[in-house]
Amino acid sequence: MITPLILLHPDDNVLVCRAPIAAGFETVIDGDTVTIPAAIEVGHKVARGDLQAGDKILKYGAPIGSMTADAKRGDHVHLHNMKSDYIPSHTRKAVS
Amino acid sequence: MLNTPAITAYLRPDGRKGIRNVIAVAYLVECAHHVARGIVNRFTDYEQLASATIGDAPEVHLIGFPGCYPNAYAFKMMQALTTHPNVGGVLLISLGCESFNREQLKTTIEASGRPVETLVIQNSGGTASTIQKGVEAVKRMQAIAAQTPRVDMDISELIIGTICGGSDGTSGITANPAVGRAFDALGAAGAACIFEETGELVGCEKIMADRAVTPELGAALEASVEKAERYYTIMGFGSFAPGNAEGGLTTQEEKSMGAYSKSGSAPICGILKPGDQPPTGGLYLLDVVPDGEPRFGFPNISDNAEIVELIACGAHITLFTTGRGSVVGSAISPVIKICANPETFRKLAEDMDIDAGRIMEGRATLDEVGSEITDLVLKVAAGARTKSEALGHQEFILTYKAFEPIGPACLPLKRA
Numbered sequence: 001m002i003t004p005l006i007l008l009h010p011d012d013n014v015l016v017c018r019a020p021i022a023a024g025f026e027t028v029i030d031g032d033t034v035t036i037p038a039a040i041e042v043g044h045k046v047a048r049g050d051l052q053a054g055d056k057i058l059k060y061g062a063p064i065g066s067m068t069a070d071a072k073r074g075d076h077v078h079l080h081n082m083k084s085d086y087i088p089s090h091t092r093k094a095v096s
Numbered sequence: 097m098l099n100t101p102a103i104t105a106y107l108r109p110d111g112r113k114g115i116r117n118v119i120a121v122a123y124l125v126e127c128a129h130h131v132a133r134g135i136v137n138r139f140t141d142y143e144q145l146a147s148a149t150i151g152d153a154p155e156v157h158l159i160g161f162p163g164c165y166p167n168a169y170a171f172k173m174m175q176a177l178t179t180h181p182n183v184g185g186v187l188l189i190s191l192g193c194e195s196f197n198r199e200q201l202k203t204t205i206e207a208s209g210r211p212v213e214t215l216v217i218q219n220s221g222g223t224a225s226t227i228q229k230g231v232e233a234v235k236r237m238q239a240i241a242a243q244t245p246r247v248d249m250d251i252s253e254l255i256i257g258t259i260c261g262g263s264d265g266t267s268g269i270t271a272n273p274a275v276g277r278a279f280d281a282l283g284a285a286g287a288a289c290i291f292e293e294t295g296e297l298v299g300c301e302k303i304m305a306d307r308a309v310t311p312e313l314g315a316a317l318e319a320s321v322e323k324a325e326r327y328y329t330i331m332g333f334g335s336f337a338p339g340n341a342e343g344g345l346t347t348q349e350e351k352s353m354g355a356y357s358k359s360g361s362a363p364i365c366g367i368l369k370p371g372d373q374p375p376t377g378g379l380y381l382l383d384v385v386p387d388g389e390p391r392f393g394f395p396n397i398s399d400n401a402e403i404v405e406l407i408a409c410g411a412h413i414t415l416f417t418t419g420r421g422s423v424v425g426s427a428i429s430p431v432i433k434i435c436a437n438p439e440t441f442r443k444l445a446e447d448m449d450i451d452a453g454r455i456m457e458g459r460a461t462l463d464e465v466g467s468e469i470t471d472l473v474l475k476v477a478a479g480a481r482t483k484s485e486a487l488g489h490q491e492f493i494l495t496y497k498a499f500e501p502i503g504p505a506c507l508p509l510k511r512a
Contacts, residue, residue, distance in 0.1 A: 002458030008273055008357075016269050017344070018456045042456075043265035043344030060273065060357050062303045064350035077346070084347035086299045 003027050005046055009061035014045040014077050016059070027074075034074040045077040057082060101478040105249035106184060109209025113249045114181035115412045115477045116150060118428055119237050121187045121230065122178060123160035124201075125194035131223055132189040133158055135230035145488045149479045154184050154241040156234055157427035159492045166195045169370065169386075169497040175204045176371040176408040178212075182428050184241030185211040187233050189226070192218030211240045252286025252377050254477060257406030257414040258358045259292060261399035264419030264437055265343035268354020270465070271417035271436035271452040276360035277466025278415065279379065282473060283362045288374035290409055291359040292382035292402060294324035295395065299349035300356045304381075307364045312505035316367055317381060324385040324395075331394060358417065367506040369499050370405040375510040382409060383502075392496035400424055400491045403431060413476055415469065423447040425484025427492045432472055432482050434465075449483050 005015035005027060015029065021040040026033055029048060040046060045059070051071045056063045069081040105113035119139075123132035139156035159177055161170045178186045178201065186205050190198050198214055205212040213233045220226040258275050260267055279289045297304060301321035305314035336348045345351045365378035374380050384405055385395045396402045399422060403414050407429045414429060416422065419436040421444045435441040438453030445451075450469055454460035460468075476482055 004458075006269060006455070006462075008269065008462070018269065018458070041344060043269065045344060045346070059350060060353045061361070062300065062349075062353050064353055065347040078344070079341060079346055082346050084299075084349060086347065086349045 005029065007048070008059060011061045012058045013048050013051065013055070014057055014059055015048050017042055017044050017046060029073060036074045038076050040076055047071045047073055047075045047077050049073050051077070056085075100251060100474055103249040103474070103477045104246045104479075105253075106181070107245045107247045108181055110179070112181040112410075113247065113253055114183070115249070115479070116182040116429070117154045117184040117241055117244055118182055119154050119156045119185045119187065119234055119241060120159050120178055120183050120428065121156060121189060121234065122174065123158075124188060124190045124196040124198055125164050126162035127164075127191040127194065128189040128217055129160060129162065131217055131226050131230070132160060134223070134227040135187065135189070135234060138227075138231050139234060140488065142488055145481075146486050148481060150481060152242065154238045157490050159427050159494070161196065161494045163496055164194050166197070167496045169499055170494055171197060171201070172371040173404070173408045173494055174201055176373075176410075177404070177428060178205050179208040179210065180407060180410065180428055182412065183210065184244055185237030187230055187237065188212065188214040189230065190214060190216045192216045211237045213237070249477070250286070251282065251474065254282070254287040254412050254473070255290065255374060255410040256282055256287055256473060257290045257292070257382070257403070257409070257411035258417070259399060259402050259406065259414060260296075260355055260358065260417045261424075262418040262420035262422045263355070266436040266453060266456055267417055267419040268351075268357060269436070270455040270462070271419070271434040272354055273357040274452050274455070274462050274465040274469060275358045275415050275417055275434060277463060278469035278473065279358070279360035280362055281466065281470045283360065283377065283379055286377040288377050288380065288410075289360070289362075290368065290374065290380045290382050290406055290411060292384050292406065293355065294321050294381070294383055294385055295328045296355040297321050297352050298325045299347070299352040303349075303353070304356065304364065309363050309365050310505070310508045313364065313366065313508055316503060316505045317364065320367060320381065320383045320385070323387070327385050327390055327395065330390050358415075365509050367502055368409050369502050370497070371408045372502060373410045375507055378509065382406060386497045387500040388498055391498055395497070397495060398493060400426065400493045401495065404492060404494055413473055415473070417452070421447070423484070423489070424491045425482065425487070425489025427490040430476050430482045430485050431489070432469070432476060433484060434469060447483050447487065
């Protein structure tokens with residue numbers, strides 16, 4: 001079976017969705033069958049293992065932010081449970 | 097080990113090696129563009145272009161600078177482009193009253209050992225007469241360029257650039273990381289690989305700095321991204337848009353990583369500015385954002401300007417990733433198009449060299465597409481045409497910019 005989830009880098013703790021997933025869909029993550037609880041759109045991220053608030057998220061093998069809430073394996077990882085860790089070293093000025 | 101076809105290069109008198117043997121017809125102000133194009137058109141043979149490999153007759157490409165006022169960046173770019181290893185001869189077309197220093201450019205080209213002639217329209221009898229004289233001049237240069245010695249070329253002598261354009265949600269999942277794998281393979285074989293567009297790297301400057309071969313270079317990499325963010329903010333464009341979140345991107349650093357993944361995973365050994373040549377093999381960042389206060393508008397008005405800057409750094413081939421679908425090529429150096437989105441590939445197959453969208457549909461892995469890109473780079477270096485070359489694409493844009501020279505920390509591995 002072709003999994004709809006792609007691992008971009010071996011160090012990553014999230015997978016990227018390449019085909020739409022319906023809620024309740026069963027797929028395989030690292031050899032285990034996992035039920036995806038919520039619908040996932042293409043390009044969105046799914047937890048590769050159980051994640052806790054504060055965990056760094058790795059994608060492309062690089063930190064892209066950290067969890068603000070816990071997530072189970074197969075859960076959607078996005079704005080509701082994850083935030084940026086990026087702090088610009090200079091002032092951002094809005095352009096009017 | 098890479099599966100390498102024999103690359104039989106054109107050996108230039110300055111010792112550099114080219115994979116194409118192009119006669120460049122260069123207008124030195126927009127007012128000379130039509131005449132220059134008129135000369136090039138006489139040599140454009142679409143049937144020959146459509147053949148699978150390059151022919152023996154040197155092809156004729158149109159390049160130029162439209163501005164009437166002088167600009168040090170544009171002059172440096174024209175010097176680098178007219179002495180590019182893929183160029184075997186140059187015809188300069190001047191109106192006559194523009195401020196471009198045509199004598200100094202001619203001296204630079206002569207010093208590189210290439211045939212060069214200048215035609216000044218105001219002294220050559222006008223449009224038709226200059227076109228006629230130009231056609232004869234190009235024929236003379238083709239005859240000289242056809243005698244260029246052919247020598248073996250190693251992968252370690254190649255310079256490869258990469259750019260993304262018309263990106264969508266698939267770019268960062270398929271084509272960009274696949275190019276990263278090709279960059280890793282080509283860089284490991286000793287090639288110089290160049291990535292660019294610091295404006296799209298906002299948020300991953302720390303991650304990038306950690307890959308620098310020295311801490312000083314790391315600081316310079318961070319500074320180049322800070323410069324880009326400030327510049328684009330003044331232009332009125334931030335980087336992270338609401339549409340990015342709908343596409344599944346959660347953070348600024350995640351979005352930037354998608355573009356940054358084209359760079360692969362090798363250590364970063366230097367920063368170049370447009371027209372600088374990589375002194376060794378390895379991975380380089382090309383800093384395309386002007387220095388100082390914004391003066392001439394956007395850093396690059398379209399993808400084509402960035403491709404020209406990569407070529408000015410010596411790029412023999414440019415890897416262009418696209419999700420929405422771009423059809424462009426370039427004068428002087430071939431462009432390989434890597435399509436990220438499988439739907440786009442089906443719509444624009446005639447323009448796409450590589451179908452990286454197969455990764456989206458589970459029909460190929462990132463590693464497989466990465467190997468396919470590496471193999472195609474070597475085939476194109478050995479004379480196979482890219483899709484855009486076969487379709488006759490020779491886009492070229494050069495406009496005004498201002499740069500300071502690169503700082504002392506930028507090329508730590510430069511040979512003494």
